[in-house]
Amino acid sequence: MSLQTFPVLILCAFYFLTNSYIYADQDEIVDVNTDWKWAVRKIKELEEQVRIQDERILTLEKRPTASEWTSMVDIRKTFQKQHDRIVQLEARIDELETQTEIENNELGETSSPERMHVSQSKRPMINSKRSMVKNARLLLQPTPVSVETVAFFAYFSTHNPPSMHHHILAFDTVITNVGNAYHPHSGTFIAPRTGLYVFTWTIRLWGNSYHTSELLVDNNIVNTIYLNPVNEIDGSVTGTAVVLVNQGDDVLVRTGSNYNNGDIKSDTNGRSSFAGWILM
Template identity: 95%
Template sequence: MSLQTFPVLILCAFYFLTNSYIYADQDEIVDVNTDWKWAVRKIKELEEQVRIQDERILTLEKRPTASEWTSMVDIRKTVQKQHDRIVQLEARIDELETQTEIENNELGETSSPERMHVSQSKRPMINSKRSMVKNARLLLQPTPVPVETVAFFAYFSTHNPPSMHHHILAFDTVITNVGNAYHPQSGTFIVPKTGLYVFTWTIRLWGSSYHTSELLVDNNVVNTIYLDPNNHIDGSVTGTAVVLVNQGDDVLIRTGSENNNGDIKSDTHGRSSFAGWILM
């Protein structure tokens, strides 16, 4: 190697090392940017999950305890009794006012034979008025304290093939949804108000299909039904439950952990359906 070519080789080596460092540094910057974007996205996802959990916790904290619910029921009963008593007292007041008016009219009459004759002729009318007041009082019925209405009813628009155990049955055709608490996309009724509710569901099967279905309230199985037509009948089975539920509870129908096969039927010959309403 000559002395003239040695400097050229040194310059080439320096250029190669410099560019390699620059490219490596650029790759590292790209990797850092990618990691940073991923971290920001994950943070946003976690923040959204925390927000949802906070809302759920807030709803749970608002639920009344068992003792509070008992107090609420007692208060409602007391209000109902007081309301009934007020109706009775108002009827009694009307009766007394009528009697007082009649007696005042009687006292204002003179004792002359003519007046006595007129007074006696009015007595049947007076007795008739008293009888009308009494009958009106007896016909008065206590008015119940109004309850905020919550009710829903939905059914399958077509046959439904549950694909697995614990498959949620989303009844997609909604006929009634007072309170807008039933969600047909998920098949879930989210309780809008703490109270005593009735839930009922019907499953229609025929041929070789057989199914177990469950009513879940706040992820607890409350009632279960089963039907196996055994290729002999086209029939339906219905389950019903009366349950005390809390605001925010999820109520739904799903298939059981075993004994499930074939389609759940629903057409104009018979609907598979889900319904519920508040009692108090």
Template identity: 55%
Template sequence: MTKFNELQKIVSLQDKRISELEKRPMEPVVQAVVELQNTVQLQKARISDLEERVFQLESLQTNEEQKPNTSLGREMLLEANETNANLNVNLVRKGRLLIQPTSLPIESVAFYAYISSTVPASTPHHILVFDKVITDVGNAYHSHMGTFIAPNSGLYVFTWTIRCYSNHYHSSELLADNNIVNVIYLGPGNAIDGTVTGTAVVHVNQGDDVFIRTGRLSNGNILSDENGRSSFAGWILV
């Protein structure tokens, strides 16, 4: 009905324009009048079609109210139910697509460094500087101070190895954001040269620093040469 009313308004406006143009008997105007008349005829035909459709719809509605169980009514009802069912299925599918977990790419972060030569480490809580950098993906390990500064928040894996010998002994600590995460200890005695390795999986926030320092029980040198390296490594997991 809205479309029908709009077309009637268009026809009225066009009739008014034709009347105005007929007062100006110039050639272009006459041609425009002819075109408008053709357009009006087409619009009137469309209006007639719409009137017929409105009449049919009104008749159908009346019949449905009087005979709700007719074959035509059942067919229309089944068609409407099928349409609604398809719409619900599509909405459910779209909803599932919206709630599907997404796999976001993890920016690669990894480093590995070792101590280039033997260092004295008898002072407790002394930060160990692993000055020889082999790998530094993400440029997050700072060899001049032995500290890794997380470029992104995430779950990280850290591992470090300490070597000592003779009557020297060492405990060493892994700290993340100034919190002790793990501690390892090695006291080889007078007879052996040995290494000890520690590992930790810890969540680190962006900007937090992670480093290795000597623990309370530290005496003597930490070895690192071609026979065995004292090293520090880490990488982002998720």
């Protein structure tokens, strides 16, 4: 190697090292930006999850305890007993008033003019007392307890093939949804208020299909039904439950952990459906 070519090699090496350093810095900047965007996105996702959990916790904190619900039921029972007693007393008062009028009329027919005059002079007083009794009865009339109506009914628009275990049955055709608490896309009813509810669901099967289905309330199995037509019938089976549901609880129907095969049928010849409503 000559002395003339040596400086040229030095310059080439310096140029290569400088450009490599610049490109490395650019790659690191790109990597840092990518990591930063990912971190920001994850932070936003975590913040959204925390917000949802906070709302869920707030809903759970507002739920009445078992003792509070028992007290509410006892109060309503006491109220109903008092109402029944008031009705009985009103009937007895009407009976006594009628009997008193009959006795007064009989007494007036057989009494002297002087006694008739005294009886007539006391009549305004008697009428006044009757008016007071009637006013008191009006005040004792029970105050109606308003209950927010909640009810829904939905069915499958077509045959449904839920062959896997624990498959949520999303009944997609909604006929009734008072309170807008049933969500057809997820097949879930979310209780808008705490109360005693009735739920019922029907599963239609035929051929070699067989299924176990479960009603879940707040992720707890409340009732289970099973049907196997054994290639002999086109039939259906229905399950029903009366259960206390807290505000915010999810209620749904899903396939069981065992014995699931084939389509769940639903057409104009017979619907597979899900319904529920609040009692009190």
